[in-house]
Amino acid sequence: MENKTDTLAVRLFGSSISYMRKSLFRILSVGPIPNHIAFILDGNRRYAKKRNLNEGMGYRAGFLSLMTLCKYCCELGVKYVTIYAFSIDNFKRKPHEVDAVMDLMLEKIQGMLKEESIVSQYGVRVYFIGNLELLNEHVRQAAVKAMEATSNNDKIVLLICVAYTSTDEIVHAARESCEAKRARVRSSGAREGNEEELKVVDIERHMYMGVAPDPDILVRTSGETRLSNFLLWQTSNCVLYSPRALWPEIGLRHLVWAVLNYQRVFPLLERRRKQM
Amino acid sequence: MKNIPPILETPKPLHFPDLAAMAAFSLPLHSSFTPSPFKPQLFRHLQRLKLAPHARPPVLSCGSNAAAVTGPTGNEVVVNGIPPDYYADGGSVQLPPSLQRELMPNHVAVIMDGNRRWAGSRNFPIVFGYEAGFRAFKRLIELACNWGIGTLTVFAFSSENWCRPKAETDLLMGLFERILRFELEHFMRENIRISLIGDATKLPKQLQSLLVDAVEATQNNSRLHLIVAANYSGRSDVVQACRKIAFKVKDGLIDPNDINEYLVERELETSCTDFPHPDLLIRTSGELRMSNFLLWQLAYTELYFTNALWPDFGESEFLEALCSFQQRQRRYGGNL
Numbered sequence: 001m002e003n004k005t006d007t008l009a010v011r012l013f014g015s016s017i018s019y020m021r022k023s024l025f026r027i028l029s030v031g032p033i034p035n036h037i038a039f040i041l042d043g044n045r046r047y048a049k050k051r052n053l054n055e056g057m058g059y060r061a062g063f064l065s066l067m068t069l070c071k072y073c074c075e076l077g078v079k080y081v082t083i084y085a086f087s088i089d090n091f092k093r094k095p096h097e098v099d100a101v102m103d104l105m106l107e108k109i110q111g112m113l114k115e116e117s118i119v120s121q122y123g124v125r126v127y128f129i130g131n132l133e134l135l136n137e138h139v140r141q142a143a144v145k146a147m148e149a150t151s152n153n154d155k156i157v158l159l160i161c162v163a164y165t166s167t168d169e170i171v172h173a174a175r176e177s178c179e180a181k182r183a184r185v186r187s188s189g190a191r192e193g194n195e196e197e198l199k200v201v202d203i204e205r206h207m208y209m210g211v212a213p214d215p216d217i218l219v220r221t222s223g224e225t226r227l228s229n230f231l232l233w234q235t236s237n238c239v240l241y242s243p244r245a246l247w248p249e250i251g252l253r254h255l256v257w258a259v260l261n262y263q264r265v266f267p268l269l270e271r272r273r274k275q276m
Numbered sequence: 277m278k279n280i281p282p283i284l285e286t287p288k289p290l291h292f293p294d295l296a297a298m299a300a301f302s303l304p305l306h307s308s309f310t311p312s313p314f315k316p317q318l319f320r321h322l323q324r325l326k327l328a329p330h331a332r333p334p335v336l337s338c339g340s341n342a343a344a345v346t347g348p349t350g351n352e353v354v355v356n357g358i359p360p361d362y363y364a365d366g367g368s369v370q371l372p373p374s375l376q377r378e379l380m381p382n383h384v385a386v387i388m389d390g391n392r393r394w395a396g397s398r399n400f401p402i403v404f405g406y407e408a409g410f411r412a413f414k415r416l417i418e419l420a421c422n423w424g425i426g427t428l429t430v431f432a433f434s435s436e437n438w439c440r441p442k443a444e445t446d447l448l449m450g451l452f453e454r455i456l457r458f459e460l461e462h463f464m465r466e467n468i469r470i471s472l473i474g475d476a477t478k479l480p481k482q483l484q485s486l487l488v489d490a491v492e493a494t495q496n497n498s499r500l501h502l503i504v505a506a507n508y509s510g511r512s513d514v515v516q517a518c519r520k521i522a523f524k525v526k527d528g529l530i531d532p533n534d535i536n537e538y539l540v541e542r543e544l545e546t547s548c549t550d551f552p553h554p555d556l557l558i559r560t561s562g563e564l565r566m567s568n569f570l571l572w573q574l575a576y577t578e579l580y581f582t583n584a585l586w587p588d589f590g591e592s593e594f595l596e597a598l599c600s601f602q603q604r605q606r607r608y609g610g611n612l
Contacts, residue, residue, distance in 0.1 A: 089609025275439035
């Protein structure tokens, strides 16, 4: 979003940096570019503590990083970006903290619906992934509205995991598959011996993340190397990367390093995929 | 160099202890005749081993009686390995000073990656890589026993490894059979319980029966629970658990709305242990991937990646992994 009072010098500087970045991305594009990158946004509270800010400011700084990274991914040619915004386990945190995050989320989702938002500017289609029934009414309605409003955008897809854990997703998929099978059996009449076994495709069809392919890279910031119940099913053959930087400190160099690591192992992963 | 073992003698049929002995002797021979950039790496771990003055030097133990391999001169071969009685008085846990008892993981999972690369970097045939990998595996078991880790899961063979050349998979199956035959007595003596996860039906029949016998024979052991993942895939595990639940739904035993995480976890193959979720997962050889190992169970597991290849993974590398684990802050999504 451009500030109209920017001086010419600032605008020129901004566009030359942008030009250099796009040139760097063009060089990277010589190798394979990941189709889908997932991020675990870890370290917002530690960032706020480090800078002596209150926790709410840590999350806002995190949001700015998110928008920047989405912009970079769009310029690089990444088609899907998934972020772990709020886990079901995070409901265990202090109530005022959970409320602060929910309020920020509501504010930003409503911001997405505006014409001049970054989402419209970059053609971002937004999905909210997770057990949305656990969210409060306002946030859930805003999320549904945002999904509808951005359904025509097609440059890049942003999947925001809220009230999500991978185990909950698998349980939900199992539940839906069993109900679907039961409905099929009932509608086709009780036919003994016509029972098909549950297959991988049945479960994958009912996953929340069924709208996107499996991620190629999973980035977790703040140096922690664990999955924290995020995309366990989808990251079985995904490259993991955990930079020490906290989420609000993440920058272009981390994205470039992650992509370079991916390009290094890409031939091996492709060979495995073909063999399977 | 005195009394170099005659490697180029009239070849005699090789069997398991001989092969390992040959590897042990040929390693110093190769390093002296063919100086290579890898030379320092061969003995890097030896330099880091700190022995108490009274302790015997570590010996290579590969036979079923954990006997030391001695050369024709009678000298013991010094290779990275811990003799069973290095840590004193049988039964009690003696941790190195850098580890804290209360922060030790209950369950450690290991992806033993890098055997072929280890052999390739030394211009050995692949079988040497796997044999060296097995020795590292034995070291890990001894360390786990000595340091009081309750459960150890090892990724022996993935369902994706069937894509490898048939000669290699046959070699691996042969190696597993020999290990089970020679090592079962050792596991019984060390009070180690073996469990198997994965689809055993695709393995050779002989290996299947050996595995079943091993699992039955050791089921009452309690010092260390060794879970071997053979022909295992994390996704298949979750799918088979969901399938069992779908059958129960079909039979009217449960309603789809009653399906929860507890039900799924009970049907997973790792329900054979009290601690199905590893606290720490170690993957060697620098690869930063899960490779379809233990999907559901890794939800909150601390991951540790090391560049060391699996045959080079010894006490110092394991200590480093455990120290790194003990410094982590595990929040499980909640407050600090």
